[in-house]
Amino acid sequence: MEQSLNYFLMSFTSLKMIGLIAAGTFAGIYIGAIPGLSVTMAVSILISFTFSWDVNNALCLMGGVYCGGVYGGSRSAILLNIPGAPAAVATAFDGYPLAKLGEAGTAIGLATTASVIGGFMGIIALATAAPIISEFSLMFAPRDYFLLAVMGILLIGSLSGESLAKGIFAGALGVFLSMIGMDSFTGQGRFTFGSVGLMSGIHFVAIMIGLFGVSEALVQIHDLHIKPIKQNVKKIIPSWSLLFKHLPLIIRSALIGIWIGALPGAGGDIAALMAYGHARRSIKKPSRPFGQGAYEGVIAPETANNACIGGDNIPMLTLGIPGDAVTAVIIGALFIHGLKPGPMLMVDTPHLFWFWVGTLTLANIFLLIFGLMGVKIFAKLVEIRKGLLLPIIIIISVVGTYAINNSLTDVYWMLGFGIFGYILKMYGFQMGPVVLGIILGPLMEENYRRAMLDQHNNVIGFFFQLVRNPLSLVLTLGIIYTILGQTQFWSRMKGKVWKSKMEGI
Amino acid sequence: MEDKITQRPGERILLWFLFAFSIFILIQAILLPNLKDLSSPGAFPMFIISVMILSILRILWKNRTRHSTFKIGEEFGKAIPLVFPKTVAAYTAILILYIFLLYPLHFWVSSYLFLVGSFLFLKGAKIFRSFFIAAGMLVAIYFLFQYLFRVILW
Numbered sequence: 001m002e003q004s005l006n007y008f009l010m011s012f013t014s015l016k017m018i019g020l021i022a023a024g025t026f027a028g029i030y031i032g033a034i035p036g037l038s039v040t041m042a043v044s045i046l047i048s049f050t051f052s053w054d055v056n057n058a059l060c061l062m063g064g065v066y067c068g069g070v071y072g073g074s075r076s077a078i079l080l081n082i083p084g085a086p087a088a089v090a091t092a093f094d095g096y097p098l099a100k101l102g103e104a105g106t107a108i109g110l111a112t113t114a115s116v117i118g119g120f121m122g123i124i125a126l127a128t129a130a131p132i133i134s135e136f137s138l139m140f141a142p143r144d145y146f147l148l149a150v151m152g153i154l155l156i157g158s159l160s161g162e163s164l165a166k167g168i169f170a171g172a173l174g175v176f177l178s179m180i181g182m183d184s185f186t187g188q189g190r191f192t193f194g195s196v197g198l199m200s201g202i203h204f205v206a207i208m209i210g211l212f213g214v215s216e217a218l219v220q221i222h223d224l225h226i227k228p229i230k231q232n233v234k235k236i237i238p239s240w241s242l243l244f245k246h247l248p249l250i251i252r253s254a255l256i257g258i259w260i261g262a263l264p265g266a267g268g269d270i271a272a273l274m275a276y277g278h279a280r281r282s283i284k285k286p287s288r289p290f291g292q293g294a295y296e297g298v299i300a301p302e303t304a305n306n307a308c309i310g311g312d313n314i315p316m317l318t319l320g321i322p323g324d325a326v327t328a329v330i331i332g333a334l335f336i337h338g339l340k341p342g343p344m345l346m347v348d349t350p351h352l353f354w355f356w357v358g359t360l361t362l363a364n365i366f367l368l369i370f371g372l373m374g375v376k377i378f379a380k381l382v383e384i385r386k387g388l389l390l391p392i393i394i395i396i397s398v399v400g401t402y403a404i405n406n407s408l409t410d411v412y413w414m415l416g417f418g419i420f421g422y423i424l425k426m427y428g429f430q431m432g433p434v435v436l437g438i439i440l441g442p443l444m445e446e447n448y449r450r451a452m453l454d455q456h457n458n459v460i461g462f463f464f465q466l467v468r469n470p471l472s473l474v475l476t477l478g479i480i481y482t483i484l485g486q487t488q489f490w491s492r493m494k495g496k497v498w499k500s501k502m503e504g505i
Numbered sequence: 506m507e508d509k510i511t512q513r514p515g516e517r518i519l520l521w522f523l524f525a526f527s528i529f530i531l532i533q534a535i536l537l538p539n540l541k542d543l544s545s546p547g548a549f550p551m552f553i554i555s556v557m558i559l560s561i562l563r564i565l566w567k568n569r570t571r572h573s574t575f576k577i578g579e580e581f582g583k584a585i586p587l588v589f590p591k592t593v594a595a596y597t598a599i600l601i602l603y604i605f606l607l608y609p610l611h612f613w614v615s616s617y618l619f620l621v622g623s624f625l626f627l628k629g630a631k632i633f634r635s636f637f638i639a640a641g642m643l644v645a646i647y648f649l650f651q652y653l654f655r656v657i658l659w
Contacts (some may be wrong), residue, residue, distance in 0.1 A: 049650065049656060163564065163567070165560045165561075165563040165564045165567070166560070166564060168556060168560040169523070169556075169557055169560040169561060169564070172553050172554075172556040172557040172560065173557060175553045176530065176550065176553055176554060176557065179549070179550050179553070183546040185546065186539070186546050188537070188538070188539065188546050190534075190537060190546060190547075190550060191530065191533055191534075191550075193533075214600070218593060218596070218597065221592055221593050221596055221627070222590070222593065224592065224627060224628075385628075385629050385630075386627065386629070387623075387624060387627030387628050387629025387630070388624060388627075388629035388630060388638065389629075390623070390627060390629075391619065391620050391623035391624060391627070391629070392620075392642060394600065394603075394619075394623075395616055395619070395620065395642070395646065396646075398604070398607070398612075398616070399612075399646065399650050399656060399658065402612075402656070402658070403650075403656040406657060408607060408608055411604060411607065412604065415600070415601065415604045419597060423519065423588060424519075426513075426587070426588045427513055427515070427516050427519050428513075444549075445549045448544075448549055448552075449544040449548075449549065452542075452543045452544040452548075453544050457542040457543045457544055459543060462543075
């Protein structure tokens with residue numbers, strides 16, 4: 001216990017680490033707020049730069065960017081009606097009307113305090129639930145890991161795009177990309193087409209930067225001429241009475257955020273939308289009608305999306321299954337630094353877990369400080385022209401990709417995946433499942449093959465185990481439900497059951 | 506859910522391309538040596554690629570009625586302005602040119618030209634400001650990445 005506390009406080013006692021977390025949070029707020037820049041993009045680029053760093057320092061910077069970025073999206077949602085991040089979409093519903101009423105400062109103040117409270121609740125949930133789940137996950141067999149990885153990809157595929165089939169394709173494509181190169185079991189080359197360069201595979205950071213950096217920059221060119229509306233920002237710090245009045249909503253929204261975050265595949269955007277929906281249903285007398293500047297419409301999504309950070313980290317650290325695209329990228333960063341998120345993380349490197357919890361806590365403290373400061377300068381900065389911003393994103397993407405191996409080949413791959421990702425995006429394919437597939441692919445394949453070897457390559461034995469073991473059965477049913485739940489057959493069945501129930505009444 | 510989405514010209518071409526690609530890699534997976542049981546190196550890729558093929562077929566099946574109004578030639582003609590309108594097409598060309606000039610011209614020269622060209626093309630700044638901002642950006646990149654992050658730029 002004492003040791004855990006020491007690890008937790010480690011980042012609080014080093015000036016360098018405090019500085020890195022502060023810088024990361026500060027940068028994250030701006031990255032999250034500037035439309036066109038995303039946290040996923042920033043963290044994936046950061047991985048390449050922090051390659052050679054000590055793992056603690058790298059985590060400090062990434063933790064700061066992560067927390068700041070999730071919150072930062074709310075600022076442009078309130079000031080410009082352009083959510084800086086998908087998690088801030090719901091914030092714009094009432095945040096922007098509030099700004100139009102001259103209450104941008106109050107909206108930002110509420111968003112900041114709600115985010116910080118939500119963030120702390122998420123961290124408490126992470127610190128309490130993760131050790132328990134981690135112990136439980138030690139009972140997982142290889143087939144359960146295989147099923148968990150399949151479920152993670154299916155969930156993110158079903159929730160993030162316009163169709164489940166496109167989500168599944170994107171996830172499977174990611175898994176395929178992870179298989180290029182040398183087979184980890186036999187050392188045999190796969191899909192290398194005789195190229196020696198491909199034997200080590202395509203570096204996943206190059207693919208990620210291409211998919212999130214370059215492709216996003218190309219998508220942004222479509223809205224090059226949209227001009228933001230300027231806002232006046234006055235009072236920022238919200239009154240205590242306003243905060244206390246909404247404390248029950250904050251707590252409920254934080255719980256929604258934690259729960260959604262803990263589900264593999266669901267992230268801050270879904271949590272925020274669900275909390276907003278909950279606020280609409282549960283608040284009978286909002287400060288103003290929802291959609292016209294209700295304080296509750298800002299508080300609920302902002303609490304939920306930051307609480308989701310703690311929730312997202314639970315499956316990431318204990319099972320090695322990322323909750324969303326950002327945590328998928330962070331898992332990649334941990335792998336690069338020689339750590340293996342999963343049940344053994346708490347056994348082999350418990351210090352890392354508590355250090356990460358401490359880092360997120362400190363980042364939340366900085367979030368409160370930076371969140372309530374410098375809003376006027378900020379309002380000017382987020383109005384930066386896309387014509388200036390997009391070339392800079394590309395240059396940073398190039399530098400980041402080159403930094404992986406000091407190789408231009410990675411830059412060529414980044415370009416290729418950037419253009420390919422752009423085309424896929426234009427036709428409704430999401431990039432989140434692709435990245436999740438790349439990260440989870442090796443875990444999925446390794447556990448599939450282990451499970452098969454356990455059953456002496458007997459497919460009937462494999463399927464029998466899926467039904468016989470209670471945990472495997474729950475996961476299998478979860479996968480079947482995720483697939484069937486998206487089909488017309490399921491909707492029809494649900495309709496029939498509903499109809500017969502109504503007739504019964 | 507899918508029915509509410511209007512047809513996008515070129516989607517059929519992309520889907521058939523992805524289908525052909527998936528078939529090609531499936532053949533490559535089948536041709537992998539030592540395919541003797543379900544845990545051999547080619548087994549899992551075959552399973553995953555089959556999932557890719559099935560999901561593409563599912564999308565094609567779902568989209569079958571929406572695509573009937575277009576002929577392939579017509580669809581291609583309409584897809585280009587949608588996916589690559591003039592600005593995007595030209596900027597993609599600039600981007601490709603930049604990436605391929607990185608080797609012969611080295612990072613600093615090619616990036617400076619790319620930044621100035623991009624600022625002007627995307628109307629981010631006027632001529633003199635473009636030269637000035639691009640130089641400032643490269644100085645910032647030098648200090649931030651080469652000095653702080655220790656990235657060796659060439």
